[in-house]
Amino acid sequence: MNKFLEFLESKFMPFAGKLAAQRHLGALKDGIILAMPMIIIGSVFLILGFLPIPGYADFMASVFGDQWLAKLMYPTDATFNMMGLIAAFGIAYRLAERYGIDAITAGVISLCAFLLATPFNVPFTPDGAAEAVAVGGAIPVALMGSKGLFVAILIGLFSTEVYNFIVKKDIVIKMPDGVPPAVSKSFIALIPGFVVISIIFLIRLVVEYFGITSIHDIVQLVLGKPLGLLGGSLIGSIIAYGLIMMLWSAGLHGTNIVAGVLNPVWLMATEENQVAFRAGEELPNILTAQFFEVFINIGGTGATFALALLMLLWSRSQQMKQLGKLSIGPGSFMINEPIIFGTPIVMNPLLIIPFFLTPIVTIVVTYYAMKMGIVAKPAGIAIPWTTPPIIGGYLATGGKLSGALMQAVNIVIAFTIYFPFFRMWDKLKKAEEDGANTTSKVS
Amino acid sequence: MNILLCCAAGMSTSLLVTKMEAAAKDQGMEAKIWAVSADAVKANIDQADVLLLGPQVRYLLGQMQTLGKEKNIPVDSINPIHYGMCNGPEVLKTALALVNK
Numbered sequence: 138m139n140k141f142l143e144f145l146e147s148k149f150m151p152f153a154g155k156l157a158a159q160r161h162l163g164a165l166k167d168g169i170i171l172a173m174p175m176i177i178i179g180s181v182f183l184i185l186g187f188l189p190i191p192g193y194a195d196f197m198a199s200v201f202g203d204q205w206l207a208k209l210m211y212p213t214d215a216t217f218n219m220m221g222l223i224a225a226f227g228i229a230y231r232l233a234e235r236y237g238i239d240a241i242t243a244g245v246i247s248l249c250a251f252l253l254a255t256p257f258n259v260p261f262t263p264d265g266a267a268e269a270v271a272v273g274g275a276i277p278v279a280l281m282g283s284k285g286l287f288v289a290i291l292i293g294l295f296s297t298e299v300y301n302f303i304v305k306k307d308i309v310i311k312m313p314d315g316v317p318p319a320v321s322k323s324f325i326a327l328i329p330g331f332v333v334i335s336i337i338f339l340i341r342l343v344v345e346y347f348g349i350t351s352i353h354d355i356v357q358l359v360l361g362k363p364l365g366l367l368g369g370s371l372i373g374s375i376i377a378y379g380l381i382m383m384l385w386s387a388g389l390h391g392t393n394i395v396a397g398v399l400n401p402v403w404l405m406a407t408e409e410n411q412v413a414f415r416a417g418e419e420l421p422n423i424l425t426a427q428f429f430e431v432f433i434n435i436g437g438t439g440a441t442f443a444l445a446l447l448m449l450l451w452s453r454s455q456q457m458k459q460l461g462k463l464s465i466g467p468g469s470f471m472i473n474e475p476i477i478f479g480t481p482i483v484m485n486p487l488l489i490i491p492f493f494l495t496p497i498v499t500i501v502v503t504y505y506a507m508k509m510g511i512v513a514k515p516a517g518i519a520i521p522w523t524t525p526p527i528i529g530g531y532l533a534t535g536g537k538l539s540g541a542l543m544q545a546v547n548i549v550i551a552f553t554i555y556f557p558f559f560r561m562w563d564k565l566k567k568a569e570e571d572g573a574n575t576t577s578k579v580s
Numbered sequence: 581m582n583i584l585l586c587c588a589a590g591m592s593t594s595l596l597v598t599k600m601e602a603a604a605k606d607q608g609m610e611a612k613i614w615a616v617s618a619d620a621v622k623a624n625i626d627q628a629d630v631l632l633l634g635p636q637v638r639y640l641l642g643q644m645q646t647l648g649k650e651k652n653i654p655v656d657s658i659n660p661i662h663y664g665m666c667n668g669p670e671v672l673k674t675a676l677a678l679v680n681k
Contacts, residue, residue: 467595475665
């Protein structure tokens with residue numbers, strides 16, 4: 138076990154450091170985070186549209202008319218379902234910031250390039266027609282959301298790379314002295330912007346030449362499918378989670394380091410569920426962003442809410458009792474750094490065992506409970522990850538009691554797994570404290 | 581004295597902020613202490629006399645120390661146990677020691 142801990146410290150620290158310093162991953166994570174507040178705002182309207190109160194829908198229809206729900210979804214469509222568009226801007230902006238070049242210009246170039254990669258027509262099936270026809274003059278809303286996320290990521294990174302390359306090579310239009318700096322600055326974007334737009338234009342022409350509908354289709358096939366398999370499968374998720382837990386065991390913010398890569402996949406699953414939920418259809422995904430935030434990380438990574446409860450209720454050692462009091466508050470809002478560093482779980486061979494075991498068990502149990510239809514799946518409603526347990530499960534499933542109950546069950550599971558390890562640790566701490574007291578009395 | 585704390589989202593360090601403020605008040609010290617997320621450090625570092633990292637983002641220490649050198653302020657990570665127990669007085673002491681070094 139000590140060898141393992143040494144391995145974590147010596148190999149994982151530099152690895153995590155490099156990963157965190159990696160510009161593109163960082164820009165990807167921060168750029169997508171930009172969309173999160175909007176996703177949550179969109180979810181608020183979603184919750185309002187589907188309040189699980191008997192007679193609510195009839196009441197709303199009688200007050201606001203038949204179209205009340207469609208109208209209530211206007212804000213959701215313009216926030217939640219624009220995550221691709223926001224990411225196209227945000228990722229380029231954050232990457233440019235890291236390169237120290239004009240971020241807002243990079244964002245705008247990327248935004249236009251993203252739109253250029255998207256054909257401006259939508260399929261429409263006229264009454265009586267068998268096949269859909271493409272109607273021009275419309276930006277396809279579906280591709281502005283998570284369906285366009287992968288293209289947004291690629292273009293955001295690529296266009297800013299080109300921008301940076303050209304600016305750093307000093308291939309810019311130089312203005313003679315005496316031209317106001319603001320004027321010459323406005324020309325700096327011209328060459329890189331032109332190059333980026335031309336490249337995406339050419340790619341689109343080639344793609345269309347081969348009879349493929351759009352760049353989105355190719356990217357979805359090449360990138361979306363394999364990543365979807367990793368993040369969307371139970372085994373893939375457990376592996377990803379194992380990695381997150383391993384980093385946390387070494388005291389590093391694993392979620393922050395690993396989730397950047399899988400977040401697009403999990404967010405995409407969230408949006409697919411949201412669309413199905415609104416249409417009243419069967420929800421296609423179990424493993425969405427909320428599956429982990431709401432059902433697995435109860436009290437923070439490692440489901441430590443149960444451990445905080447154990448400390449509060451059954452500690453004999455003073456230190457654990459104090460920590461229980463200190464950590465139950467933040468733990469109720471899914472923040473657990475006090476527990477992770479204070480107990481500590483970090484680098485502690487005894488407590489790392491339940492810390493690893495609990496999320497894996499709860500992932501499997503929750504997954505199958507949802508798959509078998511015992512518990513409602515997350516409805517594609519994004520609530521803040523700091524939402525307290527029980528409330529969170531209820532809201533995230535679109536107001537299903539089974540969601541709240543699942544969280545309660547997971548707390549009980551965590552409680553059971555942590556219990557024996559907590560008792561051993563508490564005993565050790567108590568012995569330490571007693572030992573310290575007797576020595577101080579003697580001396 | 582301005583003390584900037586940083587962690588992943590600026591949330592768990594904000595717990596520590598209140599404890600450190602209390603400790604500073606006890607010692608009759610004027611201190612501005614605030615917590616931000618890692619990506620907001622650049623925008624905040626100019627107002628700071630010292631930057632302390634939460635142990636969970638100590639993999640950023642190298643990066644942040646380079647930034648600190650540019651701005652000529654000391655940067656270090658917080659002792660994990662002090663961090664976990666939200667030990668305001670001890671972390672305040674660390675900050676003071678760094679500034680007065």
